Amino acid sequence: MPREAAAHEWIGRDAAVVWHGFTQMGTYATNSPLVIDRAEGRELIDVDGRRYLDAISSLWVNTLGHRVPELDAALVAQVNKVAHSTMLGNGNTVVIELAEALAGVVPVDAPHFLFAADGAVAVEQALKIAFQYWVNRGVEGRTQYLALGDAYHGDTIGSLSLGDGGVFSAVFDPLCFPVVRTPGYADPGWAAKACAAVEGRAGELAAVVIEPLVQGASGMLCAEAADVRALGETCRAHGVLLICDEVATGFGRTGTLFASEQCGLRPDLLCLGKGITGGYLAMSATVTSGEVFDAFLGCDLGPQTFFHGHSYGGNALAAAVALEHLRLIEDWDVLARVRARTGQLSALLEQRIAPLSGVAAVRQRGLMVGVELAPPRPGLRWGRRVCAGAVARGVLLRPLGDVVVVMPPLTTTEEEIVRIIDALDASVHEVTGS
Numbered sequence: 001m002p003r004e005a006a007a008h009e010w011i012g013r014d015a016a017v018v019w020h021g022f023t024q025m026g027t028y029a030t031n032s033p034l035v036i037d038r039a040e041g042r043e044l045i046d047v048d049g050r051r052y053l054d055a056i057s058s059l060w061v062n063t064l065g066h067r068v069p070e071l072d073a074a075l076v077a078q079v080n081k082v083a084h085s086t087m088l089g090n091g092n093t094v095v096i097e098l099a100e101a102l103a104g105v106v107p108v109d110a111p112h113f114l115f116a117a118d119g120a121v122a123v124e125q126a127l128k129i130a131f132q133y134w135v136n137r138g139v140e141g142r143t144q145y146l147a148l149g150d151a152y153h154g155d156t157i158g159s160l161s162l163g164d165g166g167v168f169s170a171v172f173d174p175l176c177f178p179v180v181r182t183p184g185y186a187d188p189g190w191a192a193k194a195c196a197a198v199e200g201r202a203g204e205l206a207a208v209v210i211e212p213l214v215q216g217a218s219g220m221l222c223a224e225a226a227d228v229r230a231l232g233e234t235c236r237a238h239g240v241l242l243i244c245d246e247v248a249t250g251f252g253r254t255g256t257l258f259a260s261e262q263c264g265l266r267p268d269l270l271c272l273g274k275g276i277t278g279g280y281l282a283m284s285a286t287v288t289s290g291e292v293f294d295a296f297l298g299c300d301l302g303p304q305t306f307f308h309g310h311s312y313g314g315n316a317l318a319a320a321v322a323l324e325h326l327r328l329i330e331d332w333d334v335l336a337r338v339r340a341r342t343g344q345l346s347a348l349l350e351q352r353i354a355p356l357s358g359v360a361a362v363r364q365r366g367l368m369v370g371v372e373l374a375p376p377r378p379g380l381r382w383g384r385r386v387c388a389g390a391v392a393r394g395v396l397l398r399p400l401g402d403v404v405v406v407m408p409p410l411t412t413t414e415e416e417i418v419r420i421i422d423a424l425d426a427s428v429h430e431v432t433g434s
């Protein structure tokens with residue numbers, strides 16, 4: 001069969017029946033999508049057998065690579081026990097074990113875990129819990145949320161309301177509820193402005209919602225840990241709940257298990273997702289402090305109850321993989337490996353990428369990187385074209401507008417980091433002429 005023949009056929013079948021998220025389906029088939037058939041380590045292999053280094057961790061979910069023997073074994077062992085049983089009103093051993101293991105590592109006091117399947121749902125649950133927390137405590141008026149400029153918290157209506165939408169989600173503005181919005185991390189004065197808003201409106205706020213350290217989807221905008229900490233302290237001082245959305249930053253991506261740790265935060269609610277199962281299965285969790293949890297205790301079926309739940313919340317297969325994943329992060333000293341690769345990556349970015357005239361800025365926290373391109377005028381689609389160039393060189397990248405995201409798995413090697421930089425460097429030269 002000629003090269004690319006299989007891809008051509010699969011893309012046709014794909015476009016005929018599948019609807020891809022965040023994708024214009026009218027042009028999908030002409031944008032050279034990859035159709036992945038299998039993987040090995042940190043490489044994805046397409047239907048024609050071509051290999052691509054997964055330099056975006058399969059959209060920020062993968063941590064230890066693909067087909068990790070230990071994770072595969074944990075999944076198989078759980079299949080032989082039970083794949084799923086409901087967590088509504090009943091328990092499951094592996095989910096209990098996972099919650100116990102997570103309780104030992106999350107930066108939340110006396111934590112309790114409400115599991116779901118998607119990051120947006122973890123945020124949605126946090127919003128509803130924060131709202132009802134004040135109702136249950138008999139406090140009136142604390143019904144609003146403060147969220148930051150450039151925020152992204154997911155695509156359900158509640159999480160979308162928190163997000164600082166922009167052009168892609170503007171069509172849904174009429175469906176969204178208003179929030180108190182102060183500037184995001186792109187504004188050096190963001191923390192002072194957020195703190196002032198919390199001080200001025202504490203009595204109206206149910207919670208402040210942030211992505212600690214890195215606003216991922218807006219192009220890896222980075223904050224200083226001390227600024228994030230200051231906002232956390234202001235929330236505490238004014239009795240406003242702090243919700244940390246660590247769906248992207250959680251599970252080692254920034255060099256600590258959670259970004260909140262670097263910021264010295266102990267959030268009241270913590271949202272987990274993406275990396276929680278190492279990128280294997282859909283799982284998310286809303287973590288609440290004991291104090292928040294206790295406000296929902298009351299008589300059976302009484303009004304204090306949190307009447308919310310999802311069919312697949314606390315899936316046993318996902319829990320088994322997540323539990324083994326936590327153990328591997330510890331056993332393999334994954335965080336030390338992240339820090340070593342972070343140093344190497346930042347040196348290479350500084351030497352070879354930042355000086356290019358087509359590059360406006362390079363932002364990095366741990367293995368989360370945004371390379372912002374500097375197109376001379378709008379409409380050139382530099383982000384998309386630079387990533388296409390990298391893909392042609394065997395490195396899978398995907399942009400956020402004109403920001404090229406680089407987010408390799410946490411177990412990435414020294415050689416792979418060089419491979420990513422080589423591909424990015426060549427592609428930026430090719431597209432921008434710099």
Ligand SMILES: *Cc1c(COP(=O)(O)O)cnc(C)c1O
Pocket residue numbers: 117118119120121123152153154155211216217245246247248249273274
């Ligand atoms: C990806 C992301 C979400 C949404 O998670 P989904 O699993 O895609 O619903 C929420 N918050 C942040 C910070 C994210 O990066």
